Amino acid sequence: MPETDFPPPRLPGRGRAWYRGDCHVHSLLSSGGELTPARLATAARAVGLDFIAITEHGSAGTHGAWGGIAGDDLLVILGEEVTTETGHWLALGLRPGQVIDGDYGVRDDVIDGHVDEVHAVGGLCVVAHPHAPYPSGTFMYSFEAFDAVEVWNGPWGAELPWSADNEAALAEWGRGLAAGVHAGRWRPAVGNSDTHLEGQLGMPHNVVFAEELGAGAVLAAIRAGRTWIAESTAVELAFTVSTGEHTADIGEHLPTRGEEAVVRAAVGGVPSGNVGFHTERGKAHHAALPASGSGVVEWSVGAGETGFVRVEVRHPDGRMAALSNPVTLG
Incomplete structure (x- = not known):
């Protein structure tokens, strides 16, 4: 498959509606990943998703692998999981091949500039698994510059060494919500599977009310909070x-x-x-x-x-x- 076979930014004929999608997805290019883009696309269709965001760790290496896989029924949003020394975040809606640097920590005081890179191309910046219990997984930056917070990452309440503490993330987001609403700017909550292995995709995922099935429309809906989080497509x-x-x-x-x-x-x-x-x-x-x-x-x-x-x-x-x-x- 050509390395420049990028997916279309929108799917024609899909108007204003609720769409289901997972915005934190890894292929075998990411550490711990085992699925090819083709297998991810098959899994997305099997579980009933309308869109996914490909978010390899610090890489755009699979951006060009999706054009012939996405088809006319699966929107693929280009992104990256930016893995810094003191927290991870999702850069969603990147340009084809765009990579956001993650070689820094909270004391370097450079996070705002990298967030601005994403915003400059119309993208969305999401705090990823802020209470993940492993080195670099716990998010140490201020939420201020970010557009949304991933309060649900992977299975809720799973007792695994790498499982995010979703109750803690939800409580932190919930405590700040009242002040944010009162000030006129609150950060929406999102939930994603952080898929690395077979059987994880879409658990959980976002159900988004967008003007069309396109990257810009989906990200605008998430930014506006027109979304809820589902454990699976059965809910x-x-x-x-x-x-x-x-x-x-x-x-x-x-x-x-x-x-x-x-x-x-x-x-x-x-x-x-x-x-x-x-x-x-x-x-x-x-x-x-x-x-x-x-x-x-x-x-x-x-x-x-x-x-x-x-x-x-x-x-x-x-x-x-x-x-x-x-x-x-x-």
């Missing part, structure tokens, strides 16, 4: 907040104008799960799902009570099945 979630005739979806703002708001989550694929609504005061309401795994939970929040609501759906043993970015209120 469904529709989350809205309404006042009277007005309704806001995930990542949108709902002007409440002093009215009470109705929060609604329709869930599928989580047998006997638990649905929790979270506000700036923590978990504000919860309810159980039936054994079938499908159900609707509603709750009312008073006018001026909070600046946002988000939802978490967990299995009976506490493992996460789905979580959303917030609907902001005010």
Whole structure:
């Protein structure tokens, strides 16, 4: 396959819709990876993903391998996992062959310049697995320059030496959300598989509401927080907040104008799960799902009570099945 066979930046005929995709994916070019690009594409189709982002460690070596593999049903976003001495981050939406340097640490005070390189080409910068328990895996930089935070990396609650501490990452992101919403700039949460091996792709992944199935549109939707995270493609979630005739979806703002708001989550694929609504005061309401795994939970929040609501759906043993970015209120 030619080294310059780059994937198309958008797929025609795929308009405004919810799309599922994994934005942290490695091939055998990355340390610990075992899958070729062709096998990754096959796996993406098998699990029902619409897009993936290829994020090799410090390399653009497989950017040119995707043109003949992606086809007209799988969007491949070019990226990199920038592996610095004191934390990893995802550079998404890079130009073909573009590589972002990672040879530095927090004391070198150069991170902003490298983030600017990505932003200059319209890309997205994502904090990767901020609480990964291995050398260089724990993220030591400020989140300030970054567009989103990976709060869910790989299987939730897995007891493996390399497994990210997702509960810690979610708690850290959640604690900063209220202040960010109040200041008018909050960083969306994302979740990715960090695939290296067979059977990992899409666990978890992002469900993104984009204007089209194109790299620019998908990254814009993630940047705006129009996304929720699913454990697998078996999990469904529709989350809205309404006042009277007005309704806001995930990542949108709902002007409440002093009215009470109705929060609604329709869930599928989580047998006997638990649905929790979270506000700036923590978990504000919860309810159980039936054994079938499908159900609707509603709750009312008073006018001026909070600046946002988000939802978490967990299995009976506490493992996460789905979580959303917030609907902001005010």
